[in-house]
Amino acid sequence: MFTSLFSGDTTINFISVALILIVIVSAIQGIIRGASGSAKHLLHMVFGILITIVAIYLAWQTATLVSAPVRNWLSSLAIQIPAQEMPVWKQTYYTAVTAIRDFELFRFGVLFLLAYLIIRQALYWFVDPVLLRWAQSRWDREASPSVISAATGGLIGSVTGVWRALLVVAVLFVFVTLFPQAKPAGYIQASSLYQKGAQEVIQPFTGDFLQKQVPVFTRAVEQEFSQILQRKYEVLDANIPNNISAAAQEVTKAGKTDEEKAELLYKWVGSRVEYDWNKVELYEQQRIWKEQTPEDTFATRKGVCIDYSRLYAVMARSVGLDVKVVTGLGYDGRGGYGPHAWNEVYLADSKQWIPLDSTWFSSGGNWFNPSNFNQTHIREA
Incomplete structure (x- = not known):
């Protein structure tokens, strides 16, 4: 594995270094925690990921459901930008409110973010105490992990580290997909560990969705952002x-x-x-x-x-x-x-x-x- 640190014969690829360090540090943490502590931590991380996925899905559905009513409600207010000098906070208010009213992607994004934060926090309030009681009933706290417990904890920690490394690879994969011509993209792709994770795990999971859909979505976001900047000038120059x-x-x-x-x-x-x-x-x-x-x-x-x-x-x-x-x-x-x-x-x-x-x-x-x-x-x- 450590030969993957090198791109060519002598150049260290720090993307590979970072991915390996994530696994090593997680394994060390697992050894320190012991078997029960590592199992609790892994369980909590898995449930955290599941909560995030559920929160994203529910927030998406919520934003889709309320986007049109919010637009209609804001339109009914007949908000007019005052033709007078305004302080910065007022300029920001009119820019934001009219942008939410008039620009669909921006409105959806704001509603999605608000719904996600509320739903995710609500799920944590409910799940965390239940999960904690369940975990404590099965794994007692170890004052000083034994050799076998430490070794088991290290193994569990390594699994946690691999999962964390794959999350980093996923983020890098999205970046490379969005900005293939950027200088960092070439350096990222030169990492053999990144290539292994991207090609063998991320790519089969996402298929060609990211390559086809994300750039289209990104262009739409850029276009709408440009319109919001124009709206800012309308607000600034209303007077x-x-x-x-x-x-x-x-x-x-x-x-x-x-x-x-x-x-x-x-x-x-x-x-x-x-x-x-x-x-x-x-x-x-x-x-x-x-x-x-x-x-x-x-x-x-x-x-x-x-x-x-x-x-x-x-x-x-x-x-x-x-x-x-x-x-x-x-x-x-x-x-x-x-x-x-x-x-x-x-x-x-x-x-x-x-x-x-x-x-x-x-x-x-x-x-x-x-x-x-x-x-x-x-x-x-």
Whole structure:
């Protein structure tokens, strides 16, 4: 077994080291506890796993059952984000409540977590005393384990250690499945002990479910998380300063339709705001992100794509347009894509959402609902 510690001839694989140490430490604990103590511990661990499985199943059913009623109840409250400055706790409240109301996966996740914590604790309150009395009636406490008892305890502890190691392998297997291109994934897969546990135990148990379903679920979660981030901006920017509102009214006074107003604002934001390369450099070189509000962007006339988009959204809302801040990837002109933000605005006359990118206005070309917009912009949600 110890030859599995090595990847090649000389390199120690610490995943294998960790798995072996888990078994060794568990065996030592078993020797110290003795046969009865190890048996009690193993029994408690097995029942803990069973309780977790039951709690997960019941929480899943509970969340499925109450998700729709909770959505309907929150919708009936007609929660409106106040158009005023709010403290952080209030911003968090409106973001969370409206996200639970509007985003199905997020709502299910919150309900599942709450149900799981309550059900699991309730099961422990009921099972623990019963299990403890049952175990004590069968195994007396040993003041000093005999040699045979210690050896038996060590054997039981080794079984416990193998089970713990398999749980670690299962967690690593999920990580490798979700992030196969990540650097740690290659190192994990280089462990022969991991490969043995994954291929001979985890893989046959899960089949191809994780490979097929988990990545799909993960993408759906990422998309919904992106929408929740957009909701955060809606909450943060619900308050429209008077000077920005007045500017938007002035800019759009010649516009007769929603499309004309939206395009006038697109040209104004795109031509008045200068791209802040210093902000980009600060983040890329020092990982310092300078957060700014639409009012900051309006005052300084500087910002990056998210700042252009948030300012546009605030100005558009102030003249009655329905608008979104969209995040995703934008073409970098060198054959690749990078993080980017832009807007979508709803045209009531034609009953459609159209995209626009005020950040790219100064780069040339028309980025107000062009036919090739989706060729250069990939939205996350």
